[in-house]
Structure formats: C-alpha cells, structure tokens
Amino acid sequence: MTARILLVEDDRSLGHGIVKNLEHEGYIVTLATDGTDAARVLATEEFDLVILDLMLPGRSGLDVLREFRASGDTTPVLILTAKDSEDDKVLGLELGADDYMTKPFGLREFLARVRLRLRASSAHAASFRIGDVDIDLEAYELSRDGDRQALSEKEASMLALLWRERGKVVRRERFLAAIWGMRFVTSRTIDTHVFNLRKKLELDPRNPQHLMTVHGIGYRLDV
Numbered sequence: 001m002t003a004r005i006l007l008v009e010d011d012r013s014l015g016h017g018i019v020k021n022l023e024h025e026g027y028i029v030t031l032a033t034d035g036t037d038a039a040r041v042l043a044t045e046e047f048d049l050v051i052l053d054l055m056l057p058g059r060s061g062l063d064v065l066r067e068f069r070a071s072g073d074t075t076p077v078l079i080l081t082a083k084d085s086e087d088d089k090v091l092g093l094e095l096g097a098d099d100y101m102t103k104p105f106g107l108r109e110f111l112a113r114v115r116l117r118l119r120a121s122s123a124h125a126a127s128f129r130i131g132d133v134d135i136d137l138e139a140y141e142l143s144r145d146g147d148r149q150a151l152s153e154k155e156a157s158m159l160a161l162l163w164r165e166r167g168k169v170v171r172r173e174r175f176l177a178a179i180w181g182m183r184f185v186t187s188r189t190i191d192t193h194v195f196n197l198r199k200k201l202e203l204d205p206r207n208p209q210h211l212m213t214v215h216g217i218g219y220r221l222d223v
Helices: 012-024 035-044 061-070 086-094 107-125 153-164 172-180 187-201
Strands: 004-008 028-032 049-053 077-081 099-102 127-130 133-136 141-144 147-150 169-171 211-214 218-221
Touching (some): 012 028, 012 107, 035 061, 049 061, 061 086, 099 107, 153 187, 187 211, 187 218
Parallel strands (some): 004 049, 049 077
16 A cells, blocks of 8 residues: 655745655655644544654644644654754654654655655554454455455555554544545445445454444444
8 A cells, every 4th residue: 555644844845845755756745834734634634654843833843743642643753853952852752753853864864764664664554363354454355264355455444544543433534534535435435345344354244343333423443
C-alpha cells in the first residue's frame, strides 16, 4: 500500500519543495501550513507518517503533537525544527515524537529518515493475528488452517486501520476520509466492505466475534 504522509510546515517554499521530493519517491503527501489546520486534518484522516514543524502559526507543533498522542494515535512522527536547543528536542521526544531533524538538513538524510520510520512502522503492522486467522497485509491475504483468501486493497486498508485502533470504535466517516478520500462515497460502501470482510474473517459471519458493529457509529475490532 502506498504510504500517506502529512507534512506540517508553514514555510510554503520549503513545504512545496519537500512535497515534490516525497512525491517523487512515490508517497502520497498532504501539506498543512499551520497548527490549527494540522490538528483538523489529523482528527479526520489517517496517515502512515507525520512530519511536523515545531514553529507554527496558530498552534505550536508541540501542542499539536501533545493532543495527537493524547488521542491514542501511535502514527510515527518526525519533528522538523529550526531550534537547536537540547530541551526542545527532548520535549518533543517525551511528548511522543519518534525522531527529529534540525533545519537546515540534507535531502538524502531526510529521505533516509522517512524511509526508516515508514519501514519500522510497516514491519510492526504488516502482519498480525486475529483469533485463529493470520493477516498478511503486504501479501493482501489472510489464512486460517492453511486456507488462504485474498484481500482487496480497500479491505486490507480497513483491517490496518481497525488493527491500529483495536478495541476502539472507528467511525464510518473516518473510514471514508482515511481510505476513500472521496465525498461522494456513502457509508453504505463501508457496510458492504465490512460484510465481505466478515465472510473471510469470522467463522460465523452472522454472529461475529471480532469485527463488531457499533450501531449508528461504526465498527470495532475485538482481538
């Protein structure tokens, strides 16, 4: 699955330059230029990596990071900062950042750090087990007792989101924004994909034990 990256950078010239280089590497990139916009995007969309400047108009990057981690989201965060004091770097890491780079930085090192963070996150979440079913998102398949079934790209993306948020309710709106990103797709699309996932995941799809409906809100993965 193509990695989705949120870049939060108020310097538009630098931001567009970073976006261009990341897109050249094959990533899907969203750019936010202030802290308020970043917080709004993070609350409604899913990303594989967040690249976060600390000095932002509206709300500081540290405030955005603090709220993001308080929500329970574990998406990797790479801090970009012009500050070179040890206290700022330590505070960012204590608030939940995974890595940091100080401006100015070299492009090759920056891209290497991005690949490293994405690789570590992907290796952690690409395969997991739900009940007696083994999930392999990189292979787009699941298996039970040697019986393998293919997963569509959308089904794999839904399972990845549900696994990240296991035990929590994932709203239909969040599925739509994170996976489809299209306003004309209706919540019925989510229900149809869940129906198909249950046929592959559950021993008895009519009496699910793992992929649970939270009526009027969304779905929850119980492991």
